[in-house]
Amino acid sequence: MTIQxxxxxxxxDYSFRNxxxxxxxxxxxxxxxxxxxxxxxxxxxxxxxDSIYEKRFDVDEHYVSExxxxxxxxxxxxxxxxxxxxxxxxxxDLLELIMVSKSEDYPDLFQLHRDGDQWHWxxxxxxxxxxxxxxxxxxxxxxxxxxxxxQTQGDFCVLDQRDDNLWMDAGMITTQADWSLDFDIGMxxxxxxxxxxxxxxxxxxxxxxxxxxxxxxxxxxxxxxWTMTVNPLLDTSPENYHKWGIQKTELTPENIGSKQHxxxxxxxxxxxxxxxxxxFPIRCYLCSFQDLMTSPKWGRRLHRxxxxxxxxxxxxxxxxxxxxxxxxxxxxxxDGLPTSNGIWPEFDTxxxxxx
Amino acid sequence: MSKFEFPPSIRSRPVxxxxxxxxxxxxxxxxxAEGAEAxxxxxxxxxxxxxxxxxxxxxxxxxxxxxxxxxAQFYEGPTYAASVTRIQRVLQDAQMGxxxxxxxxxxxxxxxQNEAMKAGIPHTAIQTEHRGSIARRMQCVHCKGITExxxxxxxxxxxxxxxxxxxxxxxxxxxxxxxxxxxxxxxGNVPPQKGIYE
Ligand code: HEM
Numbered sequence: 001m002t003i004q005x006x007x008x009x010x011x012x013d014y015s016f017r018n019x020x021x022x023x024x025x026x027x028x029x030x031x032x033x034x035x036x037x038x039x040x041x042x043x044x045x046x047x048x049x050d051s052i053y054e055k056r057f058d059v060d061e062h063y064v065s066e067x068x069x070x071x072x073x074x075x076x077x078x079x080x081x082x083x084x085x086x087x088x089x090x091x092x093d094l095l096e097l098i099m100v101s102k103s104e105d106y107p108d109l110f111q112l113h114r115d116g117d118q119w120h121w122x123x124x125x126x127x128x129x130x131x132x133x134x135x136x137x138x139x140x141x142x143x144x145x146x147x148x149x150x151q152t153q154g155d156f157c158v159l160d161q162r163d164d165n166l167w168m169d170a171g172m173i174t175t176q177a178d179w180s181l182d183f184d185i186g187m188x189x190x191x192x193x194x195x196x197x198x199x200x201x202x203x204x205x206x207x208x209x210x211x212x213x214x215x216x217x218x219x220x221x222x223x224x225x226w227t228m229t230v231n232p233l234l235d236t237s238p239e240n241y242h243k244w245g246i247q248k249t250e251l252t253p254e255n256i257g258s259k260q261h262x263x264x265x266x267x268x269x270x271x272x273x274x275x276x277x278x279x280f281p282i283r284c285y286l287c288s289f290q291d292l293m294t295s296p297k298w299g300r301r302l303h304r305x306x307x308x309x310x311x312x313x314x315x316x317x318x319x320x321x322x323x324x325x326x327x328x329x330x331x332x333x334x335d336g337l338p339t340s341n342g343i344w345p346e347f348d349t350x351x352x353x354x355x
Numbered sequence: 356m357s358k359f360e361f362p363p364s365i366r367s368r369p370v371x372x373x374x375x376x377x378x379x380x381x382x383x384x385x386x387x388a389e390g391a392e393a394x395x396x397x398x399x400x401x402x403x404x405x406x407x408x409x410x411x412x413x414x415x416x417x418x419x420x421x422x423x424x425x426x427a428q429f430y431e432g433p434t435y436a437a438s439v440t441r442i443q444r445v446l447q448d449a450q451m452g453x454x455x456x457x458x459x460x461x462x463x464x465x466x467x468q469n470e471a472m473k474a475g476i477p478h479t480a481i482q483t484e485h486r487g488s489i490a491r492r493m494q495c496v497h498c499k500g501i502t503e504x505x506x507x508x509x510x511x512x513x514x515x516x517x518x519x520x521x522x523x524x525x526x527x528x529x530x531x532x533x534x535x536x537x538x539x540x541x542x543g544n545v546p547p548q549k550g551i552y553e
Contacts, residue, residue: 183494183496184526186526186527186528187367187526191366191367194366194367194524194525200366238533238535241535242497242517242539243539245536245540246542249540249541
């Protein structure tokens with residue numbers, strides 16, 4: 001289906017909106033009425049038609065505006081995109097993966113013509129038409145990773161694999177849930193995950209790393225992660241926390257429905273062919289509470305998950321102070337009826353709210 | 356004083372050991388302040404005959420005791436920053452089998468370890484022992500400025516002036532812990548300073 005790209009902002013006046021279609025395909029991250037960290041990974045082999053799982057790199061109505069926001073973040077702080085010297089080959093791998101996937105999955109939006117190492121890339125939504133020599137950095141306006149990730153929604157960690165570990169040696173990070181690439185670059189899997197509560201003790205990271213080290217080319221994997229964000233702010237970076245932190249205190253019972261957003265990350269994992277690196281795209285989807293409540297199942301479930309979430313997780317995710325206000329709001333959408341399994345909204349079969 | 360038991364912490368935080376003399380053709384020992392005590396504890400005449408000591412006293416008076424060990428080479432530097440080019444030069448010449456010993460504050464060990472890794476010294480040839488001050492080298496996540504020898508939590512960034520709290524999250528590349536604004540959600544409400552482990 002053709003996509004109408006929104007003209008919207010993720011800062012200042014926050015004109016970001018989700019269309020009805022975007023709400024229906026929102027990746028609600030809870031498959032049951034409670035939540036705890038787990039090794040929740042599955043193959044990334046498509047999914048229901050028009051769902052966010054269908055394509056390898058989902059492109060949606062926010063594409064053009066998100067890329068504009070990324071350019072603004074980078075203009076303010078170039079350190080959000082970094083690549084250690086040995087990661088250039090992995091950058092080319094990533095450029096190829098994205099160009100090939102997007103041109104195959106969205107032929108009306110993206111085209112790639114290849115004649116040996118002479119490549120011609122057309123990105124219609126962003127009005128880009130570039131010819132360059134594959135593997136020759138001097139023929140692109142940026143390094144290969146930066147070039148392609150300025151044109152692709154989501155953050156990107158590019159990992160080097162060595163010593164049975166993964167090393168965060170490159171990345172484009174402008175839509176992160178409060179962690180710093182500049183600080184974490186060069187760390188291994190256990191080091192950059194150090195601040196996460198409870199998961200180390202449960203052995204989750206040991207098992208997750210084992211899974212990742214064995215990901216094969218052509219067999220990508222995925223998982224969902226989530227947090228909470230006040231206002232549809234993409235750049236919730238620690239770098240700018242002294243500027244946006246105050247917005248968390250601006251919630252009121254009157255504005256919470258429109259201001260409070262569930263922030264969901266579709267995280268995917270692809271093996272890179274030449275470098276044997278791994279790329280970890282972290283695609284951020286935002287949805288306001290009031291839009292989520294249009295699904296009776298999601299309303300019931302979100303209330304139960306937030307109510308029963310362990311304190312450590314609510315603290316780590318940064319919404320412990322606002323949880324009581326969230327629960328006041330969400331409880332109005334929970335009538336105690338059972339919910340069906342799985343993340344999909346099931347608009348046709350789930351009973352309407354009984355109160 | 357000088358030996359401190361660090362409480363258990365998160366995975367990015369370094370752990371330090373106790374120096375022991377290891378077989379090797381040459382030895383490089385880099386220490387600051389009370390780190391001298393760790394060198395004094397392992398020194399033997401044989402070891403010292405093949406050792407280059409680089410020492411930053413930071414107001415302590417151990418330098419003469421170290422000199423009295425008669426190391427093959429001895430350098431006393433006023434600050435780490437003043438000594439770092441010398442450290443780089445010495446590491447450049449490192450021969451196979453060089454043993455590196457780092458002792459003293461976390462800031463010194465972290466930075467010197469970085470130089471050693473950059474010079475290609477295998478991490479198995481680098482030992483560390485914490486001695487003396489438990490102050491931390493902190494990076495402000497907002498302005499990126501580094502503040503050395505931070506003893507209190509919270510503290511004021513010496514570059515941008517924000518009030519920062521001291522995290523345990525540690526970057527080996529920066530040889531620094533992370534400082535994050537403490538009053539972002541309630542400007543001006545800064546809790547009283549206390550010692551980092553109090
Ligand atoms: C190689 C790919 C991965 C990268 C680059 C990555 C990166 C990160 C980063 C930077 C954080 C933030 C840590 C902080 O607070 O500073 C994080 C959080 C987390 N990661 Fe990963 N991660 C990866 C794979 C995984 C996998 C496979 C799992 C599977 C269980 C996982 C589980 C988590 C969890 C549970 C959190 C806490 C999130 C929250 O509660 O909001 N990660 N990850």
